[in-house]
Amino acid sequence: MLNYIARRVGIMLLMIILVSTMIFFLFRAMPGDPTAFVVDPSMAPEARQVLIERYGLDGSLWDQYKVFIKDLVKFDLGNSFFYGRPVMKIITDRIPATLILMLTGMIIAYGIGVFGGALMAWKRGHKLESAGITIALIFRSAPTFWVALMSIILFSVNLKWFPAQGMRTSGYTGETFKEIFMNLDFLKHLILPSVVAGLYFIATPLLIMRNSMLEVLSEDYIEMARAKGLRENRILYKHAARNALLPVVTAGALFLGSAIGGMVLLETVFSWPGLGREIVQAVTRHDYPLAQGAFIIMSSLMMIMNLVADILYAVLDPRISYR
């Protein structure tokens, strides 16, 4: 098992370097002054010269790439034009907000989706089933930003239950993780965007769980579980749902990609100071080092989550061998 994880981590690191390389060359393929991707054009000429040498900008693309990779290995993604601070620092500041929002959304979606999907299949033909499918599909196909805006209008503007945007009430400052994230104010800000995220995510676990459950319920081992005289609840949870979960985990891993895409929209609408919003801003501000760094980190995040899902799968399904 450990061997398997180590190998998978190795492969993942290789993939990250590969993706970073692609991102690097994509950015360089854009028309315009190549130095502009690394060095802020508004700088004083002397300072620029120092940086041009630092990044090998007077050399070939290959030289620049070598510098880029060397820096990457040291987790150095350059300096942001806009903030004038290391990109890495800005990103690590933003990541917790994104992860918390995304994970809360995922927990809501998977919690409700998995149980709901299992129940829908168990009580096949019940009104609940078609209602559940319809609602899930509405929230999946409705534009996320629209749902987000509507929820803001309803719950923040009209009902005034939740704050409309941001992650804390203005004036509140916090430095440590605990001060920023572990308080009621943050929780209040979190509810609305995470519920919207959850609604957007829910179709995947709900529908896959339902289908996979229906499939599992017709398996011979379910009949066997009945023939053994197990109680219905035990059959539902220990046998049917347990096995139906496997494809949901796989689908969840594949779904992460689009989930991150959705986060960019949600963070923008809710002014949520996460990585997604930072990317959008970096692009509009022509803050290339930050945009490039954010892309690299985002794709790395995705790969890490994929790996987690794979490992989870291997733990859940004894038929997977860790070779």
Place this chain on the structure above:
Amino acid sequence: MNLLEVKNLDIDYVTKEGNLKVVRDVSFTLKQGESVGLVGESGCGKTTLAKTIMRLLPDNGVISGGEINYKGENIVTKNKEEIRKLRLNEIAMISQSAMNSLNPVYTVGEQIIEGIRSHTNMSKKEAIKRAEEVFAIIGLEKKRLKSYPHQMSGGMKQRAIIAMALSLNPSLIIADEPTTALDVVVQDKILSQITEIQKQTKSSMIFITHDISIISELCETIIVMYGGKIMEKSSSKVFFKAPYHPYSLGLQNAFPSILDIDKGDLISIPGAPPNLMGELKGCRFKERCPFRTDKCMEELPELKEIGEDHQIACHYPERVDEFREESKKKETWQMVSDRIINESKGDA
């Protein structure tokens, strides 16, 4: 007292196209320790009947009439919890698809222990001990309890299922083609193990198979089903010497191992089983019976006593000698084949 008494049992499958009258008016009894073999063509309702006795019919299956009295109590009217307590503990099934009957995500041991513990208040340790015991009986090493199903061969899985069925010493074992997927050698071994255990524990058994030669070895009684009805029920000794029903005679031709004639070619019964969907008139076997008369076309024959513990559903038990003679001839069945072809032309 009879352990099991099935009385005038009717079972339907409700489908979009209509009701499939899969089992009709089936009655038989089973004494403590008796084993009965159930044979009949694929689709004649054997598995359905077996599942019904455990109340394991799928959602669209309904018991539309009759009684199943187990130890004097009617299973048909019992509630879910009462049924649950009967399963495995009293009536255990070795299912037709034993290969896929183990959940792939749990070890075999976990699955056996789960069954034991849902009917007794044994501790986990005691349950493991019991599982080891039944594994020993059926000839599996106890370390196999820790295996996942995918780590076992088909024969091992089959044995594990049998071990599970035996784990609580049930009074009735229903074995639905327990060895179809196995090679002949393993099959023989497992079969003799099953019967040995059954004899030892004095449990009764319903043994379903396509291979009627197995029944001659294993079962005291044989029931021949066709199109959802019992055609003949007899002690196997009598049956294998002298079957009565035209369908049984046809079956006998198809199995060389119990035949005393050596004609080389096997004669099979031409045609296909009846469609049980629409209105059913006359004898179920009429399309394929070489000896049918107008009466057979119109009137359903009742199951009649024709000897000691010997019943058949045919209008003409007295013509049996003639039937036996004729059914050995190829021409007899060739005639049926021609008739079927002609009739289908007539329909078209």
